[in-house]
Each structure stands twice: as structure tokens, then as C-alpha cells.
Amino acid sequence: MSTYETMSFHLGTERLILRPWAESDAADFCALLAERGKGAPTVERIRTSIAELLTATAETGIALLPVQRRAEGDFIGYCGLIIGRSTLEEPEIAYEMVQRVHGYATEAAGAVLDAAVATGRERLWATVGAWNTPSLRVLEKLAFERDHVSTEDNGDVVWLKRSLP
Numbered sequence: 367m368s369t370y371e372t373m374s375f376h377l378g379t380e381r382l383i384l385r386p387w388a389e390s391d392a393a394d395f396c397a398l399l400a401e402r403g404k405g406a407p408t409v410e411r412i413r414t415s416i417a418e419l420l421t422a423t424a425e426t427g428i429a430l431l432p433v434q435r436r437a438e439g440d441f442i443g444y445c446g447l448i449i450g451r452s453t454l455e456e457p458e459i460a461y462e463m464v465q466r467v468h469g470y471a472t473e474a475a476g477a478v479l480d481a482a483v484a485t486g487r488e489r490l491w492a493t494v495g496a497w498n499t500p501s502l503r504v505l506e507k508l509a510f511e512r513d514h515v516s517t518e519d520n521g522d523v524v525w526l527k528r529s530l531p
Contacts, residue, residue, distance in 0.1 A: 370485045372427040373447060377477040382470060384431040384445060384477060386423070387416045391432050394441035398464050427485070428457055433474045442467045445474035447482055452491040459492050461504070471504045479508055483530045490530065496522035
């Protein structure tokens with residue numbers, strides 16, 4: 367079992383709310399994934415994914431959380447900590463926002479970074495496609511530093527790390 371505190375699953379900033387997944391997020395989550403241009407998963411598949419995310423959260427004490435704007439109340443993406451290509455001790459920060467909104471990824475990721483510090487972790491990772499300049503800029507603003515690049519089937523992946531206070 368982890369020696370770390372459980373991450374807070376309710377985070378907020380001036381403009382954003384990050385909270386646990388609900389089945390009612392399925393259609394919005396589906397639409398977000400469809401923006402990747404590789405087809406849309408079915409809402410039923412996404413409901414299964416949400417159940418899997420909630421199970422993983424219960425098992426690991428870290429979470430990928432839906433992001434909604436406070437004023438509008440709309441789902442605009444997700445942000446959180448995942449094991450991903452890393453470990454539970456040094457998880458990855460992950461985020462994805464809908465294309466119609468800009469300027470929220472850094473704010474959401476900053477809230478998750480603070481939540482990660484509160485768990486007692488000492489380092490976070492991020493892995494980003496080398497082509498994804500906007501995502502790399504978000505991580506740069508949050509003081510992540512490039513560590514190395516790996517090559518995967520879909521191209522080069524930049525690994526970045528951030529020591530936590």
C-alpha cells in the first residue's frame with residue numbers, strides 16, 4: 367500500500383472546479399475524445415472507462431478528474447494524476463481540454479500540482495508527444511524540465527519531470 371496521502375478529489379481555482387467523475391460526464395467525455403480525430407468511442411464504452419477510472423482512483427489514491435468552468439458549469443476536459451508510463455510513487459500529470467476553450471490547462475494542472483504536493487510525493491512526470499507544443503508550454507510554465515525523449519509507435523515522446531517541495 368502507498369505511503370502517500372490520498373490526493374484530494376475536489377479541487378478548485380478561481381475559474382475551475384475539478385471533481386470526481388459522474389456517469390453524466392460520458393457524453394461530454396466522448397465528444398472530447400472525438401476531437402482527437404480518430405473517431406468517437408461509444409457513450410457505453412466511455413461509461414465503462416469512467417467506472418474504470420473510479421476503480422483506479424479507489425485503488426491508487428490518485429485521480430484523473432473532470433474539469434468544469436465555475437461560471438458556465440460546462441465540462442471542458444480532464445486533468446489529474448495517472449500511473450501512465452510512470453509509477454504510483456512518481457505519477458504522471460495528464461490533461462486534455464476541449465478545443466473550443468483555451469487558457470485553462472495551466473490553471474487546472476497547477477491545482478493538480480498543488481494536490482500532488484499535499485500527498486507527500488517528491489516528483490511528478492509528464493509525457494507529451496514531441497509535436498504537442500501547447501502542452502509542452504503548459505508544462506514549462508509549471509516548471510517541468512525535459513528529462514529525455516523516447517520513440518514510440520506514434521512518434522517521439524518527451525519525458526518531463528518536476529521535483530516537488
